[in-house]
Amino acid sequence: MADSSNEDFLQLIKRIGAFLTVKFSNLFRQLDSRSVGAIAGLAVAIVFTWRLLRTPSASQRRQPKRQAPTASSSSVSTHENINASSSGVSNPSEDSRTQNVIDEFFQPVKPTLDQIVRQRLSEGRKVTCRLLGVILEESTPEELQMQATVRSSVLEVLLEITKFCDLYLMVFFLDDESEKKVLMALEDAGVFTSGGLVKDKVLFCSTENGRTSFVRQLEPDWHIESNPEIITQLARFIRYQLHVSPVKLERPAANVFSATSFEQFFQ
Structure with a gap:
C-alpha cells in the first residue's frame, strides 16, 4: 500500500x-x-x-x-x-x-487600481491635465460661467494619480467667477483632501495657447487633453499624451493614445 x-x-x-x-x-x-x-x-x-x-x-x-x-x-x-x-x-x-x-x-490575479494607473502611465511622475471636457462635465469656458461640476466617474482614478504623480490641472476661463466655481467644485469633490493636489497646481489661462505654453514649461511625462490641435502641437515635445474624445485622431503620433473618457483609459 x-x-x-x-x-x-x-x-x-x-x-x-x-x-x-x-x-x-x-x-x-x-x-x-x-x-x-x-x-x-x-x-x-x-x-x-x-x-x-x-x-x-x-x-x-x-x-x-x-x-x-x-x-x-x-x-x-x-x-x-x-x-x-x-x-x-x-x-x-x-x-x-x-x-x-x-x-x-492559478486563477488570474485581478490588478488593483494602483497597479493599473502606474502601468498605464508607464511610471510617469509628472502629469498635466485639461479640466474642461475631461475632469469637468462642462466643456466650454462659457459653461463655466454658469457652473462647474466634477464628473463623479473620474474621481477614483484622479485621486489615485495624485498619490504618486505631480499633477497639474489646467482650465481655460473667461472671468474670476469661473475660477472660483472651478476651485469650489474641486474642493467639494474632495480632490484637495488627499494631500497630493493643492490649489496652486490648478492653473488658469485665458487662451488655448496659454495652456500649451504651461505644458511645455512644466515638461510633464504625460499630458491629458481633449483638444486635437493642442495634442498635435505638443506631440514633438511631450513624452506621452492621452487624447480624450469620442472621436479618434486621424494618424496620431506614436506617443499619442486615445480614449473615449478619462477613466476608460485606466480600465
Missing part, C-alpha cells in the same frame, strides 16, 4: 510540474509585493491535493473484509491489476481533481 501511495504522489508531482512549466511565466509577471504569498500557497495546494487523492484509499481500508474470492476470480483480478499497473493509465477522476485544484490556484 505504501508503494502505491508513493507512486500516486510521484504522478501528482509530474502533472503539477508539467502544468507549472506553462503557467509560471505568466504568474510571475502578475506577482507584486501584495501577492508574494501565492508562492507559499502552492505548497498548500500540493498538500491539499495529495490528501484529497488519499481519501478513497483510506475509506477502502476502513471497509470490512469481504468473503475471499474463488481461485479463478482471484486469478482474473490479479491479472487485471497487473495489466492496469503496467499500462501506466492514470485514474481520470484523480486527474480531474488535480486539475481543478491547480486551476483554482
Whole structure:
C-alpha cells in the first residue's frame, strides 16, 4: 500500500510540474509585493491535493473484509491489476481533481487600481491635465460661467494619480467667477483632501495657447487633453499624451493614445 501511495504522489508531482512549466511565466509577471504569498500557497495546494487523492484509499481500508474470492476470480483480478499497473493509465477522476485544484490556484490575479494607473502611465511622475471636457462635465469656458461640476466617474482614478504623480490641472476661463466655481467644485469633490493636489497646481489661462505654453514649461511625462490641435502641437515635445474624445485622431503620433473618457483609459 505504501508503494502505491508513493507512486500516486510521484504522478501528482509530474502533472503539477508539467502544468507549472506553462503557467509560471505568466504568474510571475502578475506577482507584486501584495501577492508574494501565492508562492507559499502552492505548497498548500500540493498538500491539499495529495490528501484529497488519499481519501478513497483510506475509506477502502476502513471497509470490512469481504468473503475471499474463488481461485479463478482471484486469478482474473490479479491479472487485471497487473495489466492496469503496467499500462501506466492514470485514474481520470484523480486527474480531474488535480486539475481543478491547480486551476483554482492559478486563477488570474485581478490588478488593483494602483497597479493599473502606474502601468498605464508607464511610471510617469509628472502629469498635466485639461479640466474642461475631461475632469469637468462642462466643456466650454462659457459653461463655466454658469457652473462647474466634477464628473463623479473620474474621481477614483484622479485621486489615485495624485498619490504618486505631480499633477497639474489646467482650465481655460473667461472671468474670476469661473475660477472660483472651478476651485469650489474641486474642493467639494474632495480632490484637495488627499494631500497630493493643492490649489496652486490648478492653473488658469485665458487662451488655448496659454495652456500649451504651461505644458511645455512644466515638461510633464504625460499630458491629458481633449483638444486635437493642442495634442498635435505638443506631440514633438511631450513624452506621452492621452487624447480624450469620442472621436479618434486621424494618424496620431506614436506617443499619442486615445480614449473615449478619462477613466476608460485606466480600465
